[in-house]
Amino acid sequence: xxxxxxxxxxxxxxxxxxxxxxxxxxxxxxxEELTYEPGGLIERLIDWIVSSSPRPSRVLALAAVxxxxxxxxxxxFASPTDLRTNFYVVxxxxxxxxxxxxxxxxxxxxxxxxxxxxxxPSRFMSASALRNALIxxxxxxxxxxxFGGMMRQITDRKxxxxxxxxxxxxxxxxxxxxxxxxxxxxxxxxxQRIYNPNLCICGTSTQDDFWQSLGTLxxxxxxxxxxxxxxxxxxxxxxxKPKSSVSDIPSDLIEGCQSLVSLGRSTGSFSRVLGQGGxxxxxxxxxxxxxxxxxxxxxxxxxxEGQEENADSxxxxxxxxxxxxxxxxxxxxxxxxNPTAPVISGENMEWGADLAxxxxxxxxxxxxxxxxxxxxxxxxxxxxxLIKKAGKEGITGGVVADRxxxxxxxxxxxxxxxxxxxxxxxxxxxxGTGGRPKHRLYYIPDET
Numbered sequence: 182x183x184x185x186x187x188x189x190x191x192x193x194x195x196x197x198x199x200x201x202x203x204x205x206x207x208x209x210x211x212x213e214e215l216t217y218e219p220g221g222l223i224e225r226l227i228d229w230i231v232s233s234s235p236r237p238s239r240v241l242a243l244a245a246v247x248x249x250x251x252x253x254x255x256x257x258f259a260s261p262t263d264l265r266t267n268f269y270v271v272x273x274x275x276x277x278x279x280x281x282x283x284x285x286x287x288x289x290x291x292x293x294x295x296x297x298x299x300x301x302p303s304r305f306m307s308a309s310a311l312r313n314a315l316i317x318x319x320x321x322x323x324x325x326x327x328f329g330g331m332m333r334q335i336t337d338r339k340x341x342x343x344x345x346x347x348x349x350x351x352x353x354x355x356x357x358x359x360x361x362x363x364x365x366x367x368x369x370x371x372x373q374r375i376y377n378p379n380l381c382i383c384g385t386s387t388q389d390d391f392w393q394s395l396g397t398l399x400x401x402x403x404x405x406x407x408x409x410x411x412x413x414x415x416x417x418x419x420x421x422k423p424k425s426s427v428s429d430i431p432s433d434l435i436e437g438c439q440s441l442v443s444l445g446r447s448t449g450s451f452s453r454v455l456g457q458g459g460x461x462x463x464x465x466x467x468x469x470x471x472x473x474x475x476x477x478x479x480x481x482x483x484x485x486e487g488q489e490e491n492a493d494s495x496x497x498x499x500x501x502x503x504x505x506x507x508x509x510x511x512x513x514x515x516x517x518x519n520p521t522a523p524v525i526s527g528e529n530m531e532w533g534a535d536l537a538x539x540x541x542x543x544x545x546x547x548x549x550x551x552x553x554x555x556x557x558x559x560x561x562x563x564x565x566x567l568i569k570k571a572g573k574e575g576i577t578g579g580v581v582a583d584r585x586x587x588x589x590x591x592x593x594x595x596x597x598x599x600x601x602x603x604x605x606x607x608x609x610x611x612x613g614t615g616g617r618p619k620h621r622l623y624y625i626p627d628e629t
Contacts, residue, residue: 207481207538212240212411215539218532221517222437223250229434230286232425236279236418241385244272244411245283245324248383250513252299252322253441255358255379258523259465260512264505265358265377269351271328271384273391273412280385284324286427291322294435296442301380304331308346312364312375315354319463320379328384333394336404348404354380355407361462377463388412392551397495400548406498409506410540412547437520444520468515473527481507481534495548499541506537560588561596568606569624575609578620597622 216227216239226246231237251266259265274280291300301323305311315321325331335348346365354362358379366372399405470478485500492500508525511533515523550566553559567584568576578597585593600606607625610618 207484207534210535210539212243212413212536212539215532215536216240216243218528218535219514219517221514221519222434222441223247223514223517225434225437226250226290229425229431230283233286233423233427233429234279234282235420235423236277236282237421238274238278238282238413238418240411240413241272241274241278241280242283244270244385244409245287245383247409247510247513248324248381249287249322250438250441250517251509252320252379252381253296253438254513254516255381256320256377256463257441257444257465258512258516259359259467260508260525261467261470262508263359263467264509264512265379265465266509266513266516267355267358267379267381268509269355269380269382269384269408271386271391271408271410273386273388273410275414275417276387277417278413279418281326284326284383284385287324289427290430290434290438293430294438296438299442305347307343308350308365309343311347311350311380312362312373315362315375315378315380316373319375319377321381323380323382325382325384326386327390328386329390329392329394330386331384332391336395336399338396351380352403352407354378359465376461377465388414388547388551392547393553395548395552396554397548397552398554400495400552401498403498405544405548406502406541408540408544409510409536410544410547412543441516441520468512468523468525470525470530471527474511474525474530477527477530477534478504478508481530481538496545499544503537503541506540507533509533510536557592557596560585560592561600564588564593564596565600565605565624568600568622571622571624573623575621575623578608578622581622 227242230242248268248270251268255265255267299322301321335344362375362378364372511525511529514529515525607623609621611621
């Protein structure tokens with residue numbers, strides 16, 4: 182029997198709200214709390230970035246730092262399962278949150294530490310441009326603002342071939358970090374092998390622009406599940422007087438980043454490492470799991486396998502990537518703590534699992550509520566978002582009708598009825614001062 186869109190949405194909601202003690206173990210922390218747990222160079226860089234921001238956001242700093250350090254370490258260290266620290270991260274926040282601050286500070290650090298050989302472009306206009314960049318710099322850190330625009334550029338069904346191939350290459354590059362990327366061959370140029378490509382992306386965008394750039398197909402085509410999501414909603418951080426100047430770059434951070442580049446394999450000096458391209462295979466140092474990390478990972482895999490038994494086709498890709506993300510994050514945390522002799526500890530794996538699970542379930546919830554393939558789905562998302570924004574106070578049906586006059590009344594009421602039947606909102610009758618009944622609508626939040 183064919184599944185309907187509403188059935189898939191209900192399955193996604195059940196996945197995101199299922200009452201499971203193991204789920205609460207790995208999803209009971211906020212993103213803000215997780216920024217205080219990785220320790221090592223990760224946490225020191227976060228502290229440094231927010232110290233000079235008038236509107237400090239540790240979550241936005243975390244997103245940028247993960248991708249940045251992933252680029253420095255990806256060709257030099259590997260997990261026991263040969264995963265590398267190549268990350269695609271997207272950080273979402275409303276306008277005015279200061280999304281550019283972490284990006285600007287990392288640019289200053291890159292210049293001060295002489296790490297330009299890892300700095301990549303802020304936009305790729307074609308698949309061949311992406312490949313050429315990686316041939317020149319096989320470990321590449323790209324900070325992309327207005328990331329929703331780029332996603333629209335590469336995922337739109339009407340996109341030109343040179344744009345749609347960017348998405349195909351991003352899919353393959355993500356899974357080729359431990360081997361090599363061959364790429365496509367054109368009539369005028371042969372495919373050129375890139376060993377151990379380590380593409381790390383940190384994209385920033387507003388919530389609306391990012392989710393409106395996607396369709397439901399992107400939930401199953403493999404691209405979106407490859408991303409870690411760091412999404413922020415709510416009011417802007419309060420304006421504070423920065424504790425330090427943006428030009429104050431501590432020497433220990435410069436030296437720490439440089440050491441990550443030269444450690445991990447016997448290639449000699451820092452300058453020699455920077456000069457190596459992607460034409461040769463890169464032998465990485467394997468970072469072992471501790472016994473405690475093995476146990477945490479086994480528990481995470483058991484939990485994921487249990488969830489997969491009841492998951493629908495749209496949520497499966499996110500579940501399938503969760504353990505992989507967790508291992509890569511734990512690997513990065515271990516290197517950040519002790520780059521000379523790293524071991525993935527139980528604490529590293531717990532942090533990686535926490536962040537990976539938070540990202541996966543947030544992706545499921547946000548994609549369910551904000552991705553639309555047609556006008557009706559877009560209207561559903563718009564109405565639901567307004568009711569959700571009203572919070573515990575709820576919102577009257579009259580306000581919804583006034584806000585969405587452009588939606589036909591019959592269609593609007595059908596949407597509200599469908600949202601009520603699916604358990605995503607509830608309706609209550611209240612009486613005002615004049616005694617007239619009013620229908621008040623309330624969003625039913627996820628339990629995670």
